Amino acid sequence: xxxxxxxxxxxxxxxxxxxxxxxxxxxxxxxxxxxxxxxxxxxxxxxxxxxxxxxxxxxxxxxxxxxxxxxxxxxxxxxxxxxxxxxxxxxxxxxxxxxxxxxxxxxxxxxxxxxxxxxxxxxxxxxxxxxxxxxxxxxxxxxxxxxxxxxxxxxxxxxxxxxxxxxxxxxxx
Ligand code: HEC
Numbered sequence: 724x725x726x727x728x729x730x731x732x733x734x735x736x737x738x739x740x741x742x743x744x745x746x747x748x749x750x751x752x753x754x755x756x757x758x759x760x761x762x763x764x765x766x767x768x769x770x771x772x773x774x775x776x777x778x779x780x781x782x783x784x785x786x787x788x789x790x791x792x793x794x795x796x797x798x799x800x801x802x803x804x805x806x807x808x809x810x811x812x813x814x815x816x817x818x819x820x821x822x823x824x825x826x827x828x829x830x831x832x833x834x835x836x837x838x839x840x841x842x843x844x845x846x847x848x849x850x851x852x853x854x855x856x857x858x859x860x861x862x863x864x865x866x867x868x869x870x871x872x873x874x875x876x877x878x879x880x881x882x883x884x885x886x887x888x889x890x891x892x893x894x895x896x
Contacts, residue, residue, distance in 0.1 A: 779834075783795055790893075796892040801893075814879055822865045828865065
């Protein structure tokens with residue numbers, strides 16, 4: 724009765740040894756048809772929705788739901804509130820996920836204008852009037868580093884509360 728067990732163990736050991744290889748494999752070649760160097764995202768010409776999935780959804784999730792477990796705020800139905808408070812418009816450009824993304828200034832402006840839309844992720848949180856971002860505005864604001872992000876964000880949230888806006892950023896505070 725013991726032989727089948729021992730044979731099983733031996734086969735497992737042999738197969739893992741055979742499958743083991745050095746990673747990364749120094750001799751690995753690109754898959755056929757995939758030989759060209761990758762185009763940087765800033766020059767790839769993808770749609771805004773694709774850029775969102777590539778650059779943002781890893782943290783903010785597919786539809787901007789956010790993730791409390793990872794301290795990532797919900798964008799859906801909330802992000803437009805930042806436009807209602809002083810300093811909020813620049814804040815949206817300066818958060819690291821935006822300002823340090825691989826997107827160029829025009830792509831980042833397009834991303835903001837896509838998010839900040841009554842029919843888009845911001846939805847009901849949008850203010851009545853919205854002046855779309857331009858690439859020039861993004862370029863100017865993007866390079867100003869934010870030294871104390873939690874404090875800056877906290878003050879913006881306080882301003883929202885003072886206006887009676889309910890804080891549905893999913894972070895639960
Ligand atoms: C590595 C995770 C991560 C990635 C990637 C990321 N973000 Fe964020 N984002 C956050 C976190 C965390 C915050 C809260 C502020 C902070 O701590 O940076 C935030 C804040 C924001 C805010 C301000 C709203 C708020 O409630 O603070 C916006 C708008 C935003 N992100 C959009 C984006 C977009 C668009 C992208 C893609 C270009 C992106 N983020 C990529 C994690 C990320």
